[in-house]
Amino acid sequence: MLLFFSPKNDSDPQRLSEALSDRFKQPAFIERRSEVSKEYVCDVWNIDNALPREELVYLRQELQRFRKIDLIQISSFLxxxxxxxxxxxxxxxxxxxxxxxxxxxxxxxxxxxxxxxxxxxxxxxxxxxxxxxxxxxxxxxxxxxxxxxxxxxxxxxxxxxxxxxxxxxxxxxxxxxxxxxxxxxxxxxxxxxxxxxxxxxxxxxxxxxxxxxxxxxxxxxxxxxxxxxxxxxxxxxxxxxxxxxxxxxxxxxxxxxxxxxxxxxxxxxxxxxxxxxxxxxxxxxxx
The missing domain is CATH 3.40.50.1000 (HAD superfamily/HAD-like)
Incomplete structure (x- = not known):
């Protein structure tokens, strides 16, 4: 799954979902996690397959064209x-x-x-x-x-x-x-x-x-x-x-x-x- 971290005052899950859907040619259903950080929100895309490093780097670069957004990939939550x-x-x-x-x-x-x-x-x-x-x-x-x-x-x-x-x-x-x-x-x-x-x-x-x-x-x-x-x-x-x-x-x-x-x-x-x-x-x- 992919976790996206965005500033609370500059997050747009709808646009994120659309960007992912366009890139991967499949619906990207984004879930907003319960708030634990004062300044940053977390949106999760439970994608079926792990992405290779090259794709993660490209995706990060594309998303950062629009806003200061971080992403990490994990197989499961702690x-x-x-x-x-x-x-x-x-x-x-x-x-x-x-x-x-x-x-x-x-x-x-x-x-x-x-x-x-x-x-x-x-x-x-x-x-x-x-x-x-x-x-x-x-x-x-x-x-x-x-x-x-x-x-x-x-x-x-x-x-x-x-x-x-x-x-x-x-x-x-x-x-x-x-x-x-x-x-x-x-x-x-x-x-x-x-x-x-x-x-x-x-x-x-x-x-x-x-x-x-x-x-x-x-x-x-x-x-x-x-x-x-x-x-x-x-x-x-x-x-x-x-x-x-x-x-x-x-x-x-x-x-x-x-x-x-x-x-x-x-x-x-x-x-x-x-x-x-x-x-x-x-x-x-x-x-």
Missing amino acids: NNDVLFCFDMDSTLIQEEVIDELARYAGVYEEVAHVTKEAMEGNLNFHEALQKRCHYLKDLPVSIFDELYFKLHANHGVPELLQGLKKKNAKTAVFSGGFIDILERFKQEYSIDEVRANYLDRVGDKLLGTVSGTVVDKNIKRDSLLELQSRFQIRKENIVAVGDGANDQLMLEASGIGIGFHAKEGLKSNISNWIDFASMDVLLYLFA
């Missing part, structure tokens, strides 16, 4: 035991934490240069992380307290996390960032599980190195599979949400993988993503 797994930086929050730390340290340009090297394929994730963290040497550990309260949740994230808690869904956040930030986020939003990197320290100063298991794309996927086994949750009831290429394996291991304001490196390899809607539209995934 029910019973559910697990949501998220990336952190640029997914749940607007910022990239390592960039913000670099600004504090006055080394943003240096860290950005390393990031650019990694994106161009000259450094792998582990090398880039270690190289960027080196620039954070001698920052006070207290910087995490100061920084956390300057981070901004993405649109609809608090509402989504509150809604998931009410539905007794399990939640997890797997981040290539730092555990000091994740632990604070876990406490604020009652997240069940977090995975992130540990910046070494002596006394009240950071050493500029990372120790322990580095949370990369493989660890994100493996963490999802670990929680699936531990909580005994069926794959079709697992949702994974991320924005970058290092989230792709996690999304592929889930039943419903969704890019949220995703970068092109991820979009080119997935079928479902959200460009415009707030993240609380994911509450429409429940039966």
Whole structure:
């Protein structure tokens, strides 16, 4: 089935139905779901066959010619035991934490240069992380307290996390960032599980190195599979949400993988993503 998310003040189910009928040469009966998002509505087309990625991309482009509308394809709604797994930086929050730390340290340009090297394929994730963290040497550990309260949740994230808690869904956040930030986020939003990197320290100063298991794309996927086994949750009831290429394996291991304001490196390899809607539209995934 196809789920269409439109702004509440700019939704036109009749026009949507007509557009789908014209495209697929069959009647498209649209059902408006009960409202769960403050700003976005959800219309469902219970189409018989799953559409290939190429068709979904074309359909999305055609619909977006008229209004800011998102669509995702699912095989069934979520029910019973559910697990949501998220990336952190640029997914749940607007910022990239390592960039913000670099600004504090006055080394943003240096860290950005390393990031650019990694994106161009000259450094792998582990090398880039270690190289960027080196620039954070001698920052006070207290910087995490100061920084956390300057981070901004993405649109609809608090509402989504509150809604998931009410539905007794399990939640997890797997981040290539730092555990000091994740632990604070876990406490604020009652997240069940977090995975992130540990910046070494002596006394009240950071050493500029990372120790322990580095949370990369493989660890994100493996963490999802670990929680699936531990909580005994069926794959079709697992949702994974991320924005970058290092989230792709996690999304592929889930039943419903969704890019949220995703970068092109991820979009080119997935079928479902959200460009415009707030993240609380994911509450429409429940039966």
